[in-house]
Amino acid sequence: MAKQENPEEQRHRLAATALRLLARREHSRQELVLKLRQRRFDEPLIDPVLDEFEQEGWLDDGRFADVYARQRIDQGYGPLRIQAELRQRGVARDPEVLEALSEREWCDHAIRVRERRFGLANLEQDWDEKVRQARFFQRRGFTSSQVDITLAARAPDDL
Numbered sequence: 001m002a003k004q005e006n007p008e009e010q011r012h013r014l015a016a017t018a019l020r021l022l023a024r025r026e027h028s029r030q031e032l033v034l035k036l037r038q039r040r041f042d043e044p045l046i047d048p049v050l051d052e053f054e055q056e057g058w059l060d061d062g063r064f065a066d067v068y069a070r071q072r073i074d075q076g077y078g079p080l081r082i083q084a085e086l087r088q089r090g091v092a093r094d095p096e097v098l099e100a101l102s103e104r105e106w107c108d109h110a111i112r113v114r115e116r117r118f119g120l121a122n123l124e125q126d127w128d129e130k131v132r133q134a135r136f137f138q139r140r141g142f143t144s145s146q147v148d149i150t151l152a153a154r155a156p157d158d159l
Contacts, residue, residue, distance in 0.1 A: 007045065014041045015049050019058070026064040029054070030090025065095035073097070076113040079106060081141020103146070110142050110150040120154050 014036060021027060021035055029050055036046050053059035065086050072082045079098055086094070101109075114120065114133065123130040130151055137147040 007042075010042060011045050011049065014045050015052075017041070018049060018053065022053070022058055026067045027059070028061050028064045028086075028089040028091050029059060032059065061091050062093070062095065064089075065091045065093070066097055069095045069097045073101075073109065076109075076117075076140060078110065078137070078140050078142030078146065080143060081139075084141070106142065107146050107149045110137060110140075110146050111153045113137075113140070114150050114153065122154055123151055 017039060018032060018036060021032060027035070032050060033046055037043070050059060068086065068089070068091075069082050072085065079101070082098060083094060111120075114137070117136070118133055123133070133151060134147050137150060138144075142150070
């Protein structure tokens with residue numbers, strides 16, 4: 001027979017669990033709520049604890065979005081995919097890092113990804129490869145104009 005916890009003990013355990021999760025990496029509020037629900041904490045206790053964490057600055061969706069976006073950019077993803085993933089995680093606003101990058105910088109980023117992944121060979125005569133690479137960049141979340149510019153890029157010695 002399991003001993004029943006009083007609400008204060010459960011609140012303390014909930015706060016400790018949430019802090020442990022935040023110590024590993026940034027989380028959005030929505031992610032943290034889902035993880036705490038999975039650990040079977042009482043619903044009425046979760047929001048007040050997370051409100052307190054936000055007031056203390058331990059939980060911040062804006063900071064999470066910035067860190068997450070930077071990681072995804074470094075992994076070779078484009079703006080559309082990053083924005084969609086942030087929406088799935090409950091973040092409504094775009095982080096500053098996404099807004100700060102110009103269209104040209106996104107294209108340069110995609111070209112570096114293409115060079116690393118496929119090389120910068122001329123694709124004018126190879127329609128199948130061009131379509132394959134275009135799909136890759138669309139799945140990665142680059143806009144169609146960014147994909148067009150990326151696929152037109154060539155190595156300096158290939159011009």
